[in-house]
Amino acid sequence: xxxxQKYGGTSVGSIEKIxxxxxxxxxxxxxxxxxxxxxxxxxxxxxxLIRKAKQITNNPNRRELDMLxxxxxQQTIALLTIAxxxxxxxxxxxxGSQAGIVTTGTHTKSKIKxxxxxxxxxxxxxxxxxxxxxxxxxxxxxxxxxxxxxxxxTSAVALAAALNATCEIYTDVDGIYSVDPRExxxxxxxxEISYEEMMEMSNLGAGVMEVRAVELGKKYNIPIYVGxxxxxxxxxxxxxxxQVMEQKLITGLSINENALMVNLLNLENEPKKIAYIFxxxxxxxxxxxxxxxxxxxxxxxxxxxxxxxxxxxLLDKAIVLIxxxxxxxxxxxxxxxxKVSVVGVGMISHSGVAAKIFDIFAENNISFYQITxxxxxxxxxxxxxxxSKAVENxxxxxxx
Amino acid sequence: xxxxQKYGGTSVGSIEKIxxxxxxxxxxxxxxxxxxxxxxxxxxxxxxLIRKAKQITNNPNRRELDMLxxxxxQQTIALLTIAxxxxxxxxxxxxGSQAGIVTTGTHTKSKIKxxxxxxxxxxxxxxxxxxxxxxxxxxxxxxxxxxxxxxxxTSAVALAAALNATCEIYTDVDGIYSVDPRExxxxxxxxEISYEEMMEMSNLGAGVMEVRAVELGKKYNIPIYVGxxxxxxxxxxxxxxxQVMEQKLITGLSINENALMVNLLNLENEPKKIAYIFxxxxxxxxxxxxxxxxxxxxxxxxxxxxxxxxxxxLLDKAIVLIxxxxxxxxxxxxxxxxKVSVVGVGMISHSGVAAKIFDIFAENNISFYQITxxxxxxxxxxxxxxxSKAVENxxxxxxx
Numbered sequence: 001x002x003x004x005q006k007y008g009g010t011s012v013g014s015i016e017k018i019x020x021x022x023x024x025x026x027x028x029x030x031x032x033x034x035x036x037x038x039x040x041x042x043x044x045x046x047x048x049l050i051r052k053a054k055q056i057t058n059n060p061n062r063r064e065l066d067m068l069x070x071x072x073x074q075q076t077i078a079l080l081t082i083a084x085x086x087x088x089x090x091x092x093x094x095x096g097s098q099a100g101i102v103t104t105g106t107h108t109k110s111k112i113k114x115x116x117x118x119x120x121x122x123x124x125x126x127x128x129x130x131x132x133x134x135x136x137x138x139x140x141x142x143x144x145x146x147x148x149x150x151x152x153x154t155s156a157v158a159l160a161a162a163l164n165a166t167c168e169i170y171t172d173v174d175g176i177y178s179v180d181p182r183e184x185x186x187x188x189x190x191x192e193i194s195y196e197e198m199m200e201m202s203n204l205g206a207g208v209m210e211v212r213a214v215e216l217g218k219k220y221n222i223p224i225y226v227g228x229x230x231x232x233x234x235x236x237x238x239x240x241x242x243q244v245m246e247q248k249l250i251t252g253l254s255i256n257e258n259a260l261m262v263n264l265l266n267l268e269n270e271p272k273k274i275a276y277i278f279x280x281x282x283x284x285x286x287x288x289x290x291x292x293x294x295x296x297x298x299x300x301x302x303x304x305x306x307x308x309x310x311x312x313x314l315l316d317k318a319i320v321l322i323x324x325x326x327x328x329x330x331x332x333x334x335x336x337x338x339k340v341s342v343v344g345v346g347m348i349s350h351s352g353v354a355a356k357i358f359d360i361f362a363e364n365n366i367s368f369y370q371i372t373x374x375x376x377x378x379x380x381x382x383x384x385x386x387x388s389k390a391v392e393n394x395x396x397x398x399x400x
Numbered sequence: 401x402x403x404x405q406k407y408g409g410t411s412v413g414s415i416e417k418i419x420x421x422x423x424x425x426x427x428x429x430x431x432x433x434x435x436x437x438x439x440x441x442x443x444x445x446x447x448x449l450i451r452k453a454k455q456i457t458n459n460p461n462r463r464e465l466d467m468l469x470x471x472x473x474q475q476t477i478a479l480l481t482i483a484x485x486x487x488x489x490x491x492x493x494x495x496g497s498q499a500g501i502v503t504t505g506t507h508t509k510s511k512i513k514x515x516x517x518x519x520x521x522x523x524x525x526x527x528x529x530x531x532x533x534x535x536x537x538x539x540x541x542x543x544x545x546x547x548x549x550x551x552x553x554t555s556a557v558a559l560a561a562a563l564n565a566t567c568e569i570y571t572d573v574d575g576i577y578s579v580d581p582r583e584x585x586x587x588x589x590x591x592e593i594s595y596e597e598m599m600e601m602s603n604l605g606a607g608v609m610e611v612r613a614v615e616l617g618k619k620y621n622i623p624i625y626v627g628x629x630x631x632x633x634x635x636x637x638x639x640x641x642x643q644v645m646e647q648k649l650i651t652g653l654s655i656n657e658n659a660l661m662v663n664l665l666n667l668e669n670e671p672k673k674i675a676y677i678f679x680x681x682x683x684x685x686x687x688x689x690x691x692x693x694x695x696x697x698x699x700x701x702x703x704x705x706x707x708x709x710x711x712x713x714l715l716d717k718a719i720v721l722i723x724x725x726x727x728x729x730x731x732x733x734x735x736x737x738x739k740v741s742v743v744g745v746g747m748i749s750h751s752g753v754a755a756k757i758f759d760i761f762a763e764n765n766i767s768f769y770q771i772t773x774x775x776x777x778x779x780x781x782x783x784x785x786x787x788s789k790a791v792e793n794x795x796x797x798x799x800x
Contacts, residue, residue, distance in 0.1 A: 015452060015455040015456060018456070019456065049475070052415060052475075052479060053478075053479065053482055055415040056415060056418070056419065056479065056482050056483045056486055057482060057483075057486040059486075060482040060485075060486070061481065061482055061485040061486075063492075064478045064479075064481045064482045064485065064493055065478070065482070067474060067477065067478035067481075067493050067495075068474075068475055068478035068479060068482070070474075071471035071474045071475050071478075074467060074468075074470075074471050074474075075449070075452075075468055075471050077467065078453075078464045078465070078467035078468035078471075079452060079453065079456065079464075079468065081461065081464045081467070082453055082456050082457060082460040082461055082464045082465070082468070083456045083457075085460075085461040085464065086456055086457040086459075086460070086461075092463075093464055093467050095467075095544075098542060098543075119542075142498060142519075143498075144495075
């Protein structure tokens with residue numbers, strides 16, 4: 001069998017851990033597998049490198065930031081390969097460039113365009129374990145690029161697709177849970193989840209897997225295993241919707257605390273004016289989410305939207321620009337809110353999920369500010385103080 | 401003017417220092433120069449990376465060690481370029497590979513084969529300062545290589561040769577001294593020194609410049625300036641012998657404390673046996689230096705040689721092998737010695753240097769064990785305890 005395994009920063013966070021991972025990989029290799037390993041930078045190294053760049057400027061040149069950050073993964077591949085070789089296991093490390101990972105798009109958030117797999121195939125044929133630096137690639141100018149945070153997951157799934165391999169993501173959690181176990185202790189671990197549900201969960205802040213990686217898995221139909229490294233307990237398989245054995249109405253609940261609600265009050269209902277507002281937000285890199293609109297009095301409307309709390313500085317810049325053009329707009333911000341979402345492919349065929357949640361909120365005296373729905377998810381913004389009450393009651397009601 | 405500047409690890413040892421270096425480089429650029437900068441890893445980073453690899457094994461795979469160590473310089477080029485860009489100066493960082501530095505030979509001690517300078521030339525034409533990672537290149541397999549300790553000097557001189565530029569090496573000393581100022585406080589800084597003398601000084605342990613870099617400078621006739629970074633004092637120019645204005649009899653004195661003397665006593669004078677001994681030493685990577693031979697009694701001879709004290713373990717292995725074949729050989733080691741050398745192109749035309757040194761040793765009651773001479777140098781092994789007496793008296797006698 002051909003397997004692409006990915007180990008995250010915590011799994012390779014020390015020399016001792018790297019040695020243990022090496023033993024685990026050799027065991028897998030000895031079971032007659034062809035192994036390609038994708039690794040992240042050790043522990044908090046990426047953060048430390050960013051901190052160094054920020055000591056120079058808050059806005060470092062992005063090409064140079066990629067040059068800097070890519071050294072983290074490069075160190076891990078070298079150290080892991082040294083450990084494998086020392087244990088008598090033939091292995092070779094490859095940077096993203098050497099592994100043929102060609103990217104496109106802007107620095108610090110490039111996308112994989114294609115993978116020239118010849119060199120990896122040649123090393124696998126030699127019987128070597130191939131250790132690839134995650135998170136990085138090379139663009140058409142021959143410059144080192146990175147794929148953005150969580151990009152190593154994407155590297156692993158893309159390699160699995162190119163090499164026709166299965167994909168195993170080893171992380172510091174032992175699988176995907178219906179609810180973050182830190183928020184709800186009785187949360188159940190899922191044996192399986194569909195790509196679509198996982199993508200919604202990723203988007204909605206579950207934080208276990210990078211959404212682009214899941215998207216890529218869906219596109220090429222690569223089953224992705226997510227589990228804890230060196231742990232015998234079974235993790236979770238991310239598979240096609242049709243392959244999920246036990247179809248549940250609701251698969252998971254995710255909580256996003258990085259949310260800021262913005263209210264625009266008493267707007268005239270002029271599409272041009274509204275389009276202008278959102279184009280200014282976009283031009284200032286504010287990621288707008290959960291837009292809701294309601295009639296106010298007369299011909300006036302109210303619009304609310306959420307954006308990441310971490311983008312408040314970008315938002316404030318945009319607001320200044322908007323007010324220059326439309327000085328009469330009333331804009332207010334509310335930051336003591338969270339976004340709660342329930343996700344499940346079962347919703348497609350079963351109605352009544354929204355109604356059930358309204359019931360739960362009413363019974364428990366939880367008011368919500370916005371509600372948005374997609375084919376397989378429903379999201380609400382509620383007050384932060386109601387978090388555990390909402391999470392526990394929804395989880396119990398849907399047996400999460 | 402086109403200048404290649406090299407900054408060593410101490411000069412770029414902190415973010416603060418990198419910012420200061422950036423200011424200095426911009427000043428040079430604003431004087432209508434084209435600038436290529438070669439940098440080392442920050443401070444002790446290379447040592448730290450080696451320490452990490454050694455936590456796994458004392459004998460790490462050399463290809464992987466290159467993969468690991470090359471990240472040090474890569475971080476410096478990114479951070480320095482971020483600093484330059486932040487100050488409004490167009491600049492771009494290039495790894496050894498991107499800079500077209502093609503190497504040959506074994507990993508961890510590769511040699512530069514050629515430099516494909518097209519990319520650097522293109523960036524210079526754009527008005528950018530080009531920041532190149534020293535110490536590294538790429539071999540014909542597309543693998544990252546390193547040039548061995550001090551390799552950044554070699555990178556800088558090779559780039560200067562390829563780009564038809566002058567070369568400035570910035571280090572933590574303010575020039576080349578006739579004697580190490582830590583050993584002799586009144587040592588004089590040299591305005592100029594010839595390539596040949598500098599090569600002898602490097603070989604003999606002066607430690608300021610990598611000998612391969614000086615050799616390359618001589619080969620392509622690249623004047624090399626050695627000075628302290630951000631220091632207004634003049635440093636030293638390394639130039640062709642004919643260009644040295646003030647020809648001195650003796651230019652410098654170097655001290656090598658990394659010396660171990662080995663004595664082979666009462667050997668039969670059989671060339672085959674002697675050749676065998678030195679071939680075993682060579683096969684065990686013992687760098688033999690200063691071989692001297694003298695008649696003992698009858699047909700017997702005594703042979704002494706020195707080797708680096710740091711290679712004592714390799715020497716001991718070789719001695720075991722030699723004794724297996726020739727159990728009667730008497731071998732003794734003496735480690736409380738140092739090697740003192742005087743260097744000067746003036747010696748070629750002036751005789752009497754050796755005689756003068758014999759006089760100094762006699763007057764000061766310093767006994768020596770070996771003496772070897774080259775066209776421009778004379779070396780002695782003496783007892784370590786006589787170091788300062790020998791250094792001071794020789795320095796005074798030759799006005800160093």
